[in-house]
Amino acid sequence: MPEPTLFDISKANRRGVRYPEPDVPEADFPQDFLREELPLPEISEHEVIRHFTNISQYNHGVDIGFYPLGSCTMKYNPKVNEDVARLPGFAFIHPLQPPETVQGALGLMYELQEWLGEISGFTDVGLQPAAGAHGELTGVLIIRAYHRDRGDEKRTKMLIPDSAHGTNPATSAMSGMEVVELPSDERGNVDLEALESECDDTLAGIMITNPNTLGLFDENIVEACQLVHEAGGLVYGDGANMNALLGTCKPAQTGIDVMHFNLHKTFSTPHGGGGPGSGPVGVVPELADFLPSPVVIRAEKGDEKNAPFYDFHVPEKTIGRVKAFHGHFGMFVRAFTYMISLGKEGLRDVAESAVLNANYLRALIKDSYNIPYDRMCMHEFVVQGEWEDAPDIQALDVSKRMMDFGIHPPTNYFPLIVHEALMIEPTETETKETLDEVAQVMNKIAKEAREEPETLKTAPHQTPFGRLDEVKAAKDLILNTSLPEDYGED
Amino acid sequence: MKTPSDLLYTKNDEWVRVKDNVAVIGITDYAQDQLSDVVFVEIVAFEDDELDQGETCAIVESVKAAADVYMPVSGKIIDINETLVDSPELVNEDPFGDAWLVKLELTDPGELDDLMDAEAYKNMERDDH
Structure with missing residues (x-):
């Protein structure tokens, strides 16, 4: 169930903070600046904490799982x-x-x-x-x-x-x-x-x-x-x-x-x-x-x-x-x-491990995905999320399915010169065990694309929300400013 | 993939329908299929603008990418399709019909020779990447 907004759980006169009695003389606030209709939620402290903790857990970050967002270098931040x-x-x-x-x-x-x-x-x-x-x-x-x-x-x-x-x-x-x-x-x-x-x-x-x-x-x-x-x-x-x-x-x-x-x-x-x-x-x-x-x-x-x-x-x-x-x-x-903290040797290790990780993962999935420009890569590589014998499947479907396995999707549709591009950058952060597991997942998805395309077309299935309507999100913008009707007059 | 035989085509996947000295242009079925769901069309040319062959006359944006539409031939813009602003999905639904982009008066009809017929467009070599 989606988390309600703070406005939804608001109850009149509920408070999160109790102010002490003022220790200075009270002064009158100019009446002109007081607004009765300002729509701010009224909630207790623990409701606020639960609300934000809950929505934070709908999210994915490099502290939670693999995040191979190509070109973005989502490495672990010490x-x-x-x-x-x-x-x-x-x-x-x-x-x-x-x-x-x-x-x-x-x-x-x-x-x-x-x-x-x-x-x-x-x-x-x-x-x-x-x-x-x-x-x-x-x-x-x-x-x-x-x-x-x-x-x-x-x-x-x-x-x-x-x-x-x-x-x-x-x-x-x-x-x-x-x-x-x-x-x-x-x-x-x-x-x-x-x-x-x-x-x-x-x-x-x-x-x-x-x-x-x-x-x-x-x-x-x-x-x-x-x-x-x-x-x-x-x-x-x-x-x-x-x-x-x-x-x-x-x-x-x-x-x-x-x-x-x-x-x-x-x-x-x-x-x-x-x-x-x-x-x-x-x-x-x-x-x-x-x-x-x-x-x-x-x-x-x-x-x-x-x-x-x-x-x-x-x-x-x-x-x-x-x-x-x-x-x-x-x-x-x-x-x-x-x-x-890394020093010059450590920084060199970073680059070498990033390149090694990318090549290792590339080698593990190259039989299931078409890789244009198939040569030794540096820190990232690009594969294609399309197969001749899976005509309805696009890169986007592969990405959405990856989310079911707790993996952030790779960069999609970039670079523009590769059709159905999936750009994968594992970074130096990841262990061999993680890369093995990711390769297994990606190879499984490539197989599903041919054998049960519906599983990909309707993915993700395991996330708090399923497939979002990206067209509607890009096209039907609803702007809500919540400003009072007479705001800005005189 | 549809490729109507009465149109001329560019290698950038624009089509041109010519009648007398007036040309209507749009993007092809292949182009809309590659772009997937179109969410935004901006026609950057204005009526009475004179644009050269190869200049950008519109931008078509989908959930995947934004693509410039280039003038297949030089001409003076005489009409633009404003319905696409509110209904960009027409580009997916009817690329050769309701989703025409601009109408222009040819200023150099000789340039039509640079374009491909349907057969040549269908057989055009594409980079597989």
Whole structure:
């Protein structure tokens, strides 16, 4: 039975909190501001707790079960990150405090910039962007500013492979660029011939994701970057899939000029459900002056007797501020904690285990699912949820059926270049036992698709709610503001 | 999959119905089937706009994906199908009829030669992925 809303269980005059007698003189609240009709539920404390605990249990998260949502890197977030983020010195400071009173926080931001730079090969890093797509926007604005600064205003063409995240073309369009889509070659790499034919003096750059959204390391990455550079363009790297590269490949050394990190994917800060992301941007020296302002610098190095002094710095040709204050600081603390607890060997293990897990699972299910571009994958892979002898079954049906086994569905219908795509990213978090079990479930579902398609078409059967009407949800929007009829008059 | 023989087709799965100097365009049965349930249609062209071949004239969004619809040929828009705003499901129900998207006056009839007939469209090679 669905959980009633708080309004449904509301009873007049029921209370959750009893206020003590006021110890200051009572004052009259201006009558104009009092509203009789404000519809707030009246409930007791334990009803509220039960309500939210109940609905939280309808949910699925990485703390509950397997969560192979491809491209999202739903890895386990170690709880020590939460402990550190709640230390009063981090949790209760204010972004407007003078730098000399928050040296610990600034030191952490400085070290995080340095470490992200070390991992990726970029010399300078800005932490402000609030999420991956925001990092992309920041990066493309930096590319635009770079060309304009040289007086080269005609460079407005941005090349984007057809396997890219949808945020790439959206970002370019928002920045006033003309988007040109590049095909992938038969191995899933950027098609170099198509790329070369677009290399002219209007080229602003290319947005490239490596490993790409097929989970494949782009074998043409170095040549692609060279071609773009020779034509005077810059290379933007979408760092969404950095989890596969930690400690094994520095994107800057492959020719990328500017790249965002997803702290919330690669460095285990919690995400999903819209929680705060964090999308720092790393750049090569030529672009350092364009970073969003401010960045954190170590103004005084310090010595045996004196602590170093950290301060804010405004880059000379900065594109300006892209986020209020200094970005999502709580995420910096969590990512920093994750990095320092793993160390450089540990981070390399993360990437290697993520790649091993993905290849292991791929090998276990490849006889039951068609795998386009069937070659060694990186941290994720794409299979097709369709079979010739199961004409009614779509990827969506496979996903819904997976929920019956306590597994979050993979990413559906992305990348767009694969029909009925199911994009699976197990992450390094999972054990061999879990992967074996998931493979068994997926192989069973592939068999059911042929033998009892109805079981898939009507799935899920074991969840608190069955198949939801996605068409109705997308089409018939009901907005309820509950505002009184005369709200806003006079 | 239906492929009416009196229409012309593009490799991006648009269809064109030409009468004299006027063309009506929409997306094919194959396209609507691939998209699955269409939940939103936005026609981004306005009446009297002159659009070139290949420019985006509409966006069709389903529960799976959003797809741009490109002008199969250049032309001046003379009518747009406003009923699709409230009834996007027509794209699934009647892709070659009620779900026409825009009507245009051809500005370069020679471009019709770039399009495929039904037989060629049916036999067009598709990437299997």
